[in-house]
Amino acid sequence: MIKFILIMSLYTALFDENIEVNHNYLDNQIEISINNIEKENKEYIEYKNYIKEHTFNGELDTVIIDKINKNLNSTMKNKGKFIVDYSLKVGLDPYLATAVMLQESGCAWTCSYLTRVCNNVAGNKGNPGCAGGSYRKFATIEDGIKFAIDKLNTYYQKGYTTAEMINPYYAQDKTWYKKVNNYIKKIKNS
Numbered sequence: 001m002i003k004f005i006l007i008m009s010l011y012t013a014l015f016d017e018n019i020e021v022n023h024n025y026l027d028n029q030i031e032i033s034i035n036n037i038e039k040e041n042k043e044y045i046e047y048k049n050y051i052k053e054h055t056f057n058g059e060l061d062t063v064i065i066d067k068i069n070k071n072l073n074s075t076m077k078n079k080g081k082f083i084v085d086y087s088l089k090v091g092l093d094p095y096l097a098t099a100v101m102l103q104e105s106g107c108a109w110t111c112s113y114l115t116r117v118c119n120n121v122a123g124n125k126g127n128p129g130c131a132g133g134s135y136r137k138f139a140t141i142e143d144g145i146k147f148a149i150d151k152l153n154t155y156y157q158k159g160y161t162t163a164e165m166i167n168p169y170y171a172q173d174k175t176w177y178k179k180v181n182n183y184i185k186k187i188k189n190s
Contacts, residue, residue, distance in 0.1 A: 056094055061085070067190040068098050071183070074111035075141055076101070076121065082142055083149070092153045096163065099183035101148055103176070108183070115144070122148035 054061045061084050068080035083101075087094035102108045104123040105115040114120045118130030119138035124147060126136035138144035155166045163177035163184070170176070 070190040071187050076107040090153045095184045099180045102183045119144035
């Protein structure tokens with residue numbers, strides 16, 4: 001449609017008998033204009049896609065990563081980028097994911113034995129067992145983080161998007177959500 005409007009506006013001069021028209025020049029100018037519009041549109045679409053992939057609730061991932069890293073210690077120190085990138089990839093709130101992991105692992109200070117030895121950041125049970133127990137062992141801390149985020153995301157995708165909503169399915173402690181929310185507030189205010 002834009003191409004048609006440009007062509008029509010530039011060729012309007014043809015109907016005025018007193019103006020000599022250089023058709024090659026007009027064709028060239030139309031082509032340049034169309035290329036510029038297509039380039040600007042492509043850049044705009046790329047920008048929109050970048051913003052969509054690198055923000056959560058209007059906040060850039062780099063800002064979220066910095067806030068999260070300020071709250072991670074011990075075995076999870078500097079894992080904020082990994083947490084945020086993977087959370088955004090699957091569509092999960094990175095603050096919620098981090099807060100749950102902090103509540104379950106103690107990594108706001110010194111990570112729990114389960115996290116330090118078995119890379120289990122969220123108290124997940126299963127096989128292979130950690131030190132012969134019922135809690136799951138992961139090969140790497142990144143594997144443990146991915147598993148925790150994927151598990152949380154199953155609730156999140158069902159519409160359970162807050163710690164209060166997830167609490168009955170995730171933890172026996174009825175006040176678990178309050179502790180998670182405290183971590184969320186602390187991280188956001190970092």
